Amino acid sequence: DTPRPSNFLRQIIESDLDRGTHAARLWGGTPGDARHHSQGSVDAARIRTRFPPEPNGYLHVGHAKSICVNFGLARDYAGTCHLRFDDTNPEKEDQEFVDGIIDAVHWLGFDWKDPEGGRENLYWASNYFDFMYRAAEYLIERGLAYVDEQSPEEMRANRGDFSRPGVNSPFRERSAAENLARFREMKEGRLPDGAAVLRAKIDMASPNINLRDPAIYRIKHAEHHNTGNQWCIYPMYTYAHPIEDALEHITHSICTLEFEDQRPFYDWLLDHLREGGLIAAPQPRQYEFARLNLTYVVTSKRKLKHLVDSGTVSGWDDPRMPTIVGLRRRGFTPESIRDFCERIGVTKDYAWIDYALLEACLREDLEARAHRAMVVLDPLKLELTNWAEVFGSDAHLEACELPALPHAREGEAVPTRHLKLGREVWIEREDFAEEPPKGYKRLFPGNRVRLKGGYVIECTGCEKDEAGHVTRVLATVVGGTKSGTPGADSVKVKAAITWVGAADAVAAEVRLYDRLFTDPQPDSGGKDYLALLNPDSLKVARAWVEPSLAAAQAGDKFQFERFGYFVADCADHSGERLVFNRITGLKDSWGK
Ligand code: ATP
Ligand code: MG
Ligand code: MG
Numbered sequence: 001d002t003p004r005p006s007n008f009l010r011q012i013i014e015s016d017l018d019r020g021t022h023a024a025r026l027w028g029g030t031p032g033d034a035r036h037h038s039q040g041s042v043d044a045a046r047i048r049t050r051f052p053p054e055p056n057g058y059l060h061v062g063h064a065k066s067i068c069v070n071f072g073l074a075r076d077y078a079g080t081c082h083l084r085f086d087d088t089n090p091e092k093e094d095q096e097f098v099d100g101i102i103d104a105v106h107w108l109g110f111d112w113k114d115p116e117g118g119r120e121n122l123y124w125a126s127n128y129f130d131f132m133y134r135a136a137e138y139l140i141e142r143g144l145a146y147v148d149e150q151s152p153e154e155m156r157a158n159r160g161d162f163s164r165p166g167v168n169s170p171f172r173e174r175s176a177a178e179n180l181a182r183f184r185e186m187k188e189g190r191l192p193d194g195a196a197v198l199r200a201k202i203d204m205a206s207p208n209i210n211l212r213d214p215a216i217y218r219i220k221h222a223e224h225h226n227t228g229n230q231w232c233i234y235p236m237y238t239y240a241h242p243i244e245d246a247l248e249h250i251t252h253s254i255c256t257l258e259f260e261d262q263r264p265f266y267d268w269l270l271d272h273l274r275e276g277g278l279i280a281a282p283q284p285r286q287y288e289f290a291r292l293n294l295t296y297v298v299t300s301k302r303k304l305k306h307l308v309d310s311g312t313v314s315g316w317d318d319p320r321m322p323t324i325v326g327l328r329r330r331g332f333t334p335e336s337i338r339d340f341c342e343r344i345g346v347t348k349d350y351a352w353i354d355y356a357l358l359e360a361c362l363r364e365d366l367e368a369r370a371h372r373a374m375v376v377l378d379p380l381k382l383e384l385t386n387w388a389e390v391f392g393s394d395a396h397l398e399a400c401e402l403p404a405l406p407h408a409r410e411g412e413a414v415p416t417r418h419l420k421l422g423r424e425v426w427i428e429r430e431d432f433a434e435e436p437p438k439g440y441k442r443l444f445p446g447n448r449v450r451l452k453g454g455y456v457i458e459c460t461g462c463e464k465d466e467a468g469h470v471t472r473v474l475a476t477v478v479g480g481t482k483s484g485t486p487g488a489d490s491v492k493v494k495a496a497i498t499w500v501g502a503a504d505a506v507a508a509e510v511r512l513y514d515r516l517f518t519d520p521q522p523d524s525g526g527k528d529y530l531a532l533l534n535p536d537s538l539k540v541a542r543a544w545v546e547p548s549l550a551a552a553q554a555g556d557k558f559q560f561e562r563f564g565y566f567v568a569d570c571a572d573h574s575g576e577r578l579v580f581n582r583i584t585g586l587k588d589s590w591g592k
Helices: 008-019 061-076 095-107 125-141 152-158 176-187 237-247 257-275 301-309 324-330 334-344 355-367 387-391 547-551
Strands: 048-051 080-085 122-124 145-148 197-200 215-219 233-235 252-256 285-289 371-373 379-384 398-403 416-421 424-428 448-451 456-464 470-477 499-501 506-513 538-545 557-560 564-568 578-584
Touching: 008 061, 008 252, 008 285, 048 061, 048 252, 061 080, 061 095, 061 252, 061 324, 061 334, 080 095, 095 324, 122 125, 125 145, 125 176, 125 197, 125 215, 125 233, 125 237, 125 257, 145 176, 176 215, 197 257, 215 237, 233 237, 237 252, 237 257, 252 257, 257 285, 324 578, 334 355, 355 557, 355 564, 355 578, 371 416, 371 547, 379 538, 416 499, 416 547, 506 547, 538 578, 547 578, 557 578
Parallel strands: 048 080, 080 122, 252 285, 371 557, 379 470, 506 578
Antiparallel strands: 145 197, 197 215, 215 233, 379 424, 398 416, 424 499, 448 456, 456 470, 506 538, 557 564, 564 578
């Protein structure tokens, strides 16, 4: 393994480990702790990170960055990363998404076990609802929270904005006893949705609007997948999240920069809960990094869902989707995505990352290991008219060999593929021109080319239908010029073209995917992403492919010579029906 480049998070962690910042942690006795005392102590000096998705959709490439950061740091510093489902929102969760998230993290190559002992660190935020409620009562008792019965509109108006301070709520100075009584009424279901919220009592004049008495509990008469109808009040994310981190003894709570302004509240809350003895010291600390912005993709869950629901794409796993299931079906490897996340690094600077970088990582990963194959995507029949004269019979098939990998690994033999050349061959329609444009080096009457890995041939003409379309190309084979034999270089040609022998060609559907959007930033600056859809993001070719591909298993990846990298489709490919997806071309074609 090459050493990983440092970044600000690594520096913070290394300094914390040096100073033993987390070693003093008191394990065990915290009320509501996800772990039970009987599970024993944990090495207190280890770092703990977490990845906290809301199970309300499929994960996308942006989440992959967060997964690589959090699980990657835990791996590199012998710590642990928790997978925590942030299910504080009662109505949105779905088992399909929970399963999808678990799959995605595993597929990317990570898990949530402790490095020793193998404890599973998979948690649910909703398991802490009791603790969160008690913590809220504690804040009320200490005069740090109050029940506000202003209407949502009043509350919004009184919050103020960047140019003016907020206005105190008329309910702000109620006594702790009255607040407690009102909060219990909320909890007991005696108030309808929206009638009141519990707010932290901080500072309505703070320049940080997040500190202007943020709401921490709201009323929502809704059934929850885990707690059923036990609750009709639910904690707000900004309140729940620091508590979840503290109860799980997270050391470094790493999130995206949008949460930077929430950090003062994160600390305010945990400072008070620690003073009250509700959580243990040391507290988790929040650190922020810049989210991933990738060109040509949309990562908003709502917008991705719309693409699925409207039938614009075939599903969450459509190979054009930036979801992890989509990237996987498209043919991206976990290695290439991890490498991509490593290369873009972790910073605090907003930047657009070029989609081409993701593809470059894939090419680099597959270059050495994807077997080569020849396919014809736009087939035109070629007939070698002197076949019987050269080989004794029109039925003769000439065995040809090509390397399956151009460079074998050290100590390994170069794997080979076996092809059969016969009188009839499929070639690419664009490899023949009756009247060649200037500089054209492929087949035209009178010109010679090599059939890659086979013989030199000379074009003699073509046949056409009534409409004038070329239906067949005619050529003669030049004997004694077979690739790999001493005579191969006796005839010089300027081009070698790809081909598939008609006698043993296998039919396949090849899905030529392209970017889903035509604009590099389809989701910024108020643009209408739906107006920027690429009408040519999928073209389907009825192809002929070389016989070695008949054995391809779903998920197998190849380099189709001259066309790029392809994968046997996970959903639709089978031994009876070959379906390949183009992952990416051989060279970067983005932004051109
Ligand atoms: P929602 O709009 O539903 O809140 P979300 O993208 O924030 O969607 P979460 O499930 O809350 O989804 O995200 C889980 C984690 O992934 C969060 O910690 C979030 O910061 C991180 N994350 C989300 N998008 C990106 C991104 N583009 N780059 C890096 N991290 C991201
Ligand atoms: Mg979120
Ligand atoms: Mg979000």
